[in-house]
Amino acid sequence: MKIKLAAFLLGAMFAVTAVAADKQLRIGTLAPKNSLYHRQLMDLGEAWRTAQGGSAKYLVYPDGSQGGETDMVRRMRIGQLQGGLLSVVGLREIEPSIAALQNMPMMFRSWEEVDYVREKMRPAMEKRFLDKGFIVLAWGDAGWVRFFSKEAAFAPNDFKKMKFFAWGAEADQQEIMKSLGYTPVPLETADILPAIQTGMINAVPSTPYFALATQVYTTAGNMLDLNWAPVVGALIITKKAWDELTPEGQASVREAGSKAGVQLRAKARQEVDEAVEAMKKRGLTVNRPNPEQMKEWSALADGLYPRIRGKLVPAEQFDEVVGHLKTFRATRK
Template sequence: MSFFRSLLAATLLATLGLTPATEATAQVTLKIATIVPDGTDWMATLRATTDEIERRTEGRVNFKIYGGGVQGNDAQVRRKMRVGQLHGGVFTSGGLRAFLPEAEIYALPMLFRDYDEVSYVRERVDQLLYERLDEAGYVTFGFAGGGFAYLISATPLDTRESMQGVKVWIPEGDKVAVAATETLGVSGVPLPLTDVLTGLQTELIDTVMGPPVGVIVMQWHTVMNYLTDVPLAYVYAGLLIDKRHWNKIAAADQALIRELMTDIYRGFDAQGIADDQASLEALAEEGIETVRVSDTERAAWAQQFAAARSASANAGVVNAELLETINCHLRAYRQQTSERCSD
């Protein structure tokens, strides 16, 4: 099972501990929590990498990995990080917001049209977000994309009119999902990830917005019938380490950890694109029917979401300066110009 299959199988929370350290020589044990169970490719890769770090640091840096969600959800892991019971975690975009509001910005609805746009912008903006996370007290080894979120529903949804009366699941505390449902004019029902399948089975909700890989892993497709072919939001995750614990690690060992963890995160990111396409095909094979949205309707949605993004920026919900930087890069890419964009 790949990284994002594992991540969205239960909403990841995982990784190590970090900040610009003073020279440290004492043994450091980094406590990592994740919902991903052992037996997955992601956990195998993580454990192999941490084993290599332990070997190459001659035991100066060790890891305690808590798999299978035994340490709780995003909020619970975050609280345990705050008091030092845990030292790090991997969070999807909605979870990243609690550490740095603008870290969620790539997930704004219909910000990107495709992966080429995502890659173009991320090459120019990722480092800025890493630096701001560092200033906020956290080190990250990269973001891993998990595909685009689509509407998966019990009835076909291809216009705003067809959405009237539907009940869409939104993750608890996810402001981007709330904004998306409000823009589409539908009712959002906040639920924990673990309650979504039951909510679908009992008709508490009848629609989800999620990436195909997550839909399959969580078995939501077993009670759904349709996928609306508009990629609504880019889904990604970031691995964060509390710098209070990172500072206890010697500089040379920090460099080694950065090298190895950044390398596997690049692999997770690349695998996410392949997983997304494979999962779309798998949903079709499972009988999920693709609902085509007309160009006119799609353009109307894009216009509505663009207006909603601007309104959120004006209201201070979204970092206006960073959003304009991303919009500038998107204009340059779409128009093939050399427009200079501020950092």
């Protein structure tokens, strides 16, 4: 139950313009055209290309024009794309262990916890991607998943009468939802707005920024004020494209990506808060669960973990996240 906008701008401009003049790097993304992420990606990419002084070309395909994230991974494998700005939904098609950063609802309580766990797990994660032919250039996130719905809803049972958007490729997740009494409707991102307008669905798990950028909130005008799960993402390119860079170009990409990651994660989180305020001014209703309802949500999450461990998230990485969070919280007491 998640939507996958990740930190789309985190470094594509660096990889794109470091290729030789006769090369192109084609990047796929679900980021809406002219959204904050797309505009910054294009602006920063052009600035970097100019600084390089060459004629290297880059192409960014926004709006999911190259298909869903599963499609983009397939295109990278056959050489139609060289890179992708993906959420965990796409990244797990390459390396399943990445799901530990996103597919554990209500496991993370703050961005500090997300950052801590990601940094602890990052070296091993990046090595696994490398072994499968992909280079992780930068990590990012795009906000917390909230539930947007046509009708007001506060407790888990309130959503059982609704039809949920679900990623078409997430069969295991749909199976879990059905077993709990929920109704998933498998779709792709481009189908969300028309589907909710026509009544095919009436609930969308989404980050606030995505709901604002795509105007989903104008039809689904209720948002549950509950941080269900973080949307975590990364910019990746194929090892083949990486190997075509000069050693100097690779060094520049690594350094620029490291610096950009910190700055752009902060910007993305700021934009999420601003998106909620902007939607509230335009009529969004924010519904806050009371303490009893929060207990129900916590109980739902606790009941999900045994179903998720070993299925949506490999058992080893599930346990690793739990261990890191235990350490983090012990040191913060």
